Amino acid sequence: MSITKKEVEHLANLARLTLSDDEKARLTREMSNIIDFAQKLDETDYDSVKPTMHANAKTNVFREDEIKPSFKASEILQNAPQQDEGCFVVPRTVE
Amino acid sequence: MSELIFKTAHELADLLEKKEISSEELTNAQFERIEKTEKYIDAYISLNKEGALNKAREIDRKRAEGQKLSHLAGIPAAIKDNICTKGITTTCASKMLYNFVPPYNASVMDRLSDTPILGKANMDEFAMGSSTETSYFKKTKNPFDTGRIPGGSSGGSGAAVSASEAIFALGSDTGGSIRQPASLCGVVGFKPTYGLVSRYGLVAFASSLDQIGPFTKDIHDCALVLNEICGHDEHDSTSLDIPTADFTKALTGDVKGMKIGVPKEYIGEGVSDEVREKVLEAAREFEKMGAEVDECSLSMMPYSLAAYYLISSAEASSNLARYDGIRYGFRADGCTDVDEVFFKTRSEGFGDEVKRRIMLGTFVLSSGYYDAYYKKAQKVRTLIREDFNKTFEKYDVLLAPTSPCTAWKFGEKSADPLEMYAADICTVSINIAGLPAASMPFGVDKGGLPIGVQLIGKPLGDADIIRAGYALEVHAPKISPEIGGAR
């Protein structure tokens, strides 16, 4: 199966990536190759096989409903690219 | 320069305990070494000299006061730069996190609270790669040949231990990222059973495959570091709640009666003759020591690489979505609205390999393709696990190559992603099945480049690997690199 440039554009949009024309062309080619390679999986029949999601088989891992102190707002915001009045800030266009 | 830095952690632990040396002295010696060799190696993204020396002095003081300390207390280490260290920049070798200072420690760092942190080791960006070439900051060189890659993604950790720029190091292994650089740099690298070491604070690449593990100079050190870092953590729901073992108990040197399988698929096509020969030589050594060695088969192995790239990319596409320029890390300049912050930040902040995996993972999970790719890969995962389970009914440990080839030259495999991905052929299925595995040095190729052999254990059979590795180590030639014309 090959992937189209249009599909690459759609996926880039889902992933919030802007791609140059070169990148689009390269990714269209490379992803098609990788997906071709993945077709190898089709050699086996999987109808009766259950998927495995985790690398171990634990179940029912719960935490008790007990409050622990939160972090200080200054620590929460310490890496913020932009902040104001204790909040993370995002620029906004006036319409 | 002090010879201390060429010693192993277990030797140094004894010297520290007897107070024949201080941690400060050792840590200073370690930084002297780094100053001398780092210009050839580039193992570190950032150094933490002041912090490490403060920690060393704190440990020395505690020791003088007779306080109880962990066995490895005061022995300085390198930490892969995707493990969160409170107050120390943690970049994942990405522009995206170039300035990220975690306000919290990874659980594994809390367990290593007596360890002076030398610095944060270089890696492939977000641990995606097999050569450390995708790092945003620098290319780490293989200490055995600085024209060659150290392997990846934990290339900085592997190179640091190999070049005596750290006594031991932590790395992370999603598809071979500890074992392969260990193999290429001639050191021991261990990927524990999934869930044995907490992932809390390890910046996620593929959550169901990632596992933290040590790089050490020998198997004894590996057992010691495992003793420190393994154990249940309530912050990680995938962490196993089992009593912690003392891995040094497996340092017996006795493999009599141990059943060792050599899966034929791992030494077939695609594996270099020299690597194959070393694996077979190791098999003969085991036999001589009284182990029962047999050829076996893991028929699902040819499917593991495709399944691995589908699963890991799918999880990565979701794990890396949070880098959006709002809460931490890089934000692109000149954005006027939210969408622009998202698109520009992510397009400028991620490198090519990361973008490729995000795109692939987004495709694999997208509507209409989920069943054909992601779900199918998870079914293959079931079959791979069953394959291993069946094999481990007969064997205690499997012996295989770690990497199909020795260290390659910079740029040699960068052009074609599939060629690069193929370098992981011997390691990925272990992550898919959640098994423990180690790579240990076992000689060199014609060019003097290290060859590693891989020991694979059953789930929670980590001690079996230590036991087999410790016995085999005796028969492995001692190798060490020459850097800048000196040891």
Place this chain on the structure above:
Amino acid sequence: MKYETVVGLEIHAELSTKTKIYCSCENSFGGSENTRCCPVCIGLPGTLPTLNKKVVEYGIKAGLAMNCEIAEYSKQDRKNYFYPDLPKAYQISQFDFPLCEHGFVIIDTENGQKKIGITRIHIEEDAGKFTHDPYRNLSRVDYNRGGVPLIEIVSEPDIRSSAEANAFLEAVRSILKCIGVSDCKMQEGSLRCDVNVSVRPEGQKEFGVRSECKNVNSFSGAVRAIDYERARQIEILESGAEVEQETRRWDDMAGKSFLLRSKEEAHDYRYFPEPDLMPMEISRGWVEEIRESLPELPHEKKARFMAEYGLPEYDSGLISVSDGFSKLLDDTVGCGAAPKEASNWILGEISKEINERCITSDDVPFGGQALAELIALINKGTISGSIAKQIVPDMFESDKSPEEIVKAKGLLQISDEGEIAKIIKEVFEANPKAIEDYKGGKTNVRGFLTGQVMRATKGKANPAVINKQLEIELGKL
């Protein structure tokens, strides 16, 4: 042509657990921005979620109260989309194995009771708050609400009008409050819903094309959004065009909905199993334990009030949806009051007082003993009904018993025949015109005279005694 409206609702209710769903930060409302946050709930690199057991318990509890089957196997999934209030760029939710499925809720309609199917109930995390500051030309994000536990309750498209939707929302709210899993405070946004609406010509079996309305934050908003959407879709159909499947945003201020995205632009959420959380295998023992802990539900209460107390359906319905009122009724009756008298006081003076004070039925400061005492005071003739009404506000103000209030305010009823006869004579003297009229045959001045006696005693005179003595005194004229 006549059209039928078809509505399905997705209700999001915040759970009143102590901590958030995936970290140990406090789950509460208000306070300064980003002060109830930790590395986990702001999605710092490397952090991992850990599931709050209470959230699962509350989810199961809600499921049982809404007659659902509880899953034996359930898991959490990631729903991937970008938005500034979503710190990990995915919401941990449940996709193909929700906690609860196949339930129903019974609502009262004009045509009697109706069963509304519950498709599923699942647990998930709330997002933070993204607000725009038009003056400063920027937007702010506060993650205090990020990670607050939610249940999403999805109904079958069984609702046929905005009135039914309102009844359903009321029923769900009263159940959630009754079982104590959510405080359902609308003004704090702890109950929100998405509304799916379609119309079809009456008699047609197939459903019409539906639109989904987001951002509905009140029950009245849901009613208006449904009515608006119904009208919009009928207008489209009448014009000969076809309704498009789309997502719309309800603007409550404007009373209109606006197109958010078309079917083609619909999000591809790329759900997949959350690798950081392990699946749940819910033991039947646990489910039974939770079932045992369920309190009497509103519809059960209503049936009991009708059967045991002989209350009318109307009274029973109104009282049963309120936990506070139900308890007050039961306690008052338990203290010996007649159920209908208790009900009258609860739905009359007490409700009036609650409305005036802008408090809720859970905030009545006195219990059944006090109300029973008030009723007994009337029945014993200690006070009159009108005096009783006067002291209800005092019962809200002070913690004194009704009897203490009556004594303190000197409101004891006057039943002494001699004293009342004396007052009647004074009233006669003060109102010669009325006496003349009475003598002239206008017997209806009796009412006026009774009122004057009441006035003279500030309402404290026993009406029965007034009646008797007035008869005697008028006979003497």
